[in-house]
């Protein structure tokens with residue numbers, strides 16, 4: 001009951017990360033991510049969730065170990081090829097990181113514009129996406145005038161608009177009410193049905209139950225436990241949880 | 242969240258659009274980084290640099306024209322002054338000199354400078370009465386054109402011919418007394434060139450610094466754009482465009498100021514008549530060269546900004 005490992009879009013082998021000369025904040029992290037699967041990354045504050053996500057969205061290079069992404073060695077990936085990879089990854093940053101000089105619309109449109117999508121092709125999807133996250137009337141608002149929850153939804157819209165092969169979200173529901181949190185999980189699931197691998201870091205254990213068939217990555221002091229081996233060879237959907 | 246009820250597919254871009262993604266390509270028109278245009282000292286700095294460069298270049302070009310036209314008019318020129326005080330004897334000597342000099346090898350033409358020309362030359366110095374009354378003996382002058390520069394051998398030969406006919410005659414090669422002037426003009430032109438090179442270097446340094454400051458100010462935004470798949474080239478273009486606008490605005494102002502300065506100076510020089518300084522004029526191609534200064538400035542600023550931004554971005558992940 002395993003998925004063929006050729007399908008994996010991300011593979012970590014004994015990855016370690018330290019900042020500067022400090023001690024390792026991630027040690028011997030090994031796992032695989034598969035298309036269309038939903039992963040929750042949990043762990044106490046300071047366990048290394050954000051650090052692990054940074055490795056995933058290529059904002060950080062590991063100190064040791066092997067990472068392959070979309071079938072390529074990501075460690076030796078030359079700098080000038082990073083943009084092509086990053087365009088296949090959607091990221092919701094922990095503190096949103098919206099561009100303050102752009103409207104909500106332009107923030108959401110940014111990944112498409114960067115990828116060279118014509119204006120006429122992006123008007124509708126961006127408008128629809130903002131409507132989907134309940135911000136149809138805040139299209140022209142600057143981030144500074146949006147509430148924390150609204151900013152978070154803009155950040156999510158920006159991350160998913162390009163239908164990435166992998167979605168990486170760092171505590172994406174921290175600023176929204178529980179109902180909105182569930183709705184956003186529905187959005188991520190829908191993306192998963194289109195084949196996206198979704199990784200959501202959260203310490204909201206409530207959320208985990210809202211997504212059946214999700215896989216749990218539990219980080220403890222920089223170590224990832226995988227007692228059943230599900231993070232290397234995930235069970236077929238419907239058999240987990 | 243009205244959409245979530247009806248549809249189960251999120252409104253992401255279509256596959257067809259996604260296939261059209263350029264792996265490293267780019268529409269350059271995205272406001273990836275906020276621009277602070279025509280603010281700060283950059284346009285004014287460039288205006289000053291362009292103004293000084295244009296004035297210096299105009300000076301160098303005008304001096305060059307002066308040297309060229311003056312040396313063309315006196316090239317191969319030798320003047321013989323007959324200093325004999327008695328007027329009829331002076332005329333007699335000149336009459337003897339003309340055919341003798343005509344026969345010399347290398348001589349193109351020989352001409353007695355007419356009395357009116359001489360009078361006109363000295364009148365401002367000695368006064369009308371002195372000249373018209375014939376009270377002051379004015380030497381007779383003979384203009385000789387040689388083929389090429391007057392060599393000392395040619396001067397010697399002329400002197401040998403003259404000596405028996407007009408013992409009081411003096412021979413001057415015109416270029417020889419202008420030589421130091423030409424040397425000075427040449428030095429001035431080199432100085433202008435050096436000044437222009439230094440101005441360009443200073444402008445580049447300022448742009449380099451400004452670009453670095455801008456990158457640091459927008460480091461966070463740049464990081465996000467990188468994470469969304471933006472390339473260094475796309476980001477650098479934003480800075481290039483911003484510096485190009487600054488440089489174009491500043492360059493236009495600088496050029497206008499410089500042209501006004503040059504025209505004002507030109508009027509002054511025109512007042513000096515058609516002496517040496519009056520030859521310091523600008524041709525139409527000189528004006529074109531001056532107009533090109535701000536354009537070159539814009540490209541220099543853009544190239545410097547790109548170089549500096551790309552280098553700074555290269556150090557980020």
Ligand SMILES: Nc1ncnc2c1ncn2[C@@H]1O[C@H](COP(=O)(O)OP(=O)(O)O)[C@@H](O)[C@H]1O
Nearest residue numbers: 019022025043044045046047048049050051052
């Ligand atoms: N840029 C950094 N430089 C140095 N230490 C860092 C940096 N980012 C995170 N850390 C440290 O790494 C550990 C893991 O942090 P983080 O990945 O943010 O955990 P989490 O997201 O689970 O709260 C913490 O001890 C934190 O102090």
Ligand SMILES: [Mg+2]
Nearest residue numbers: 049050051094
């Ligand atoms: Mg974190």
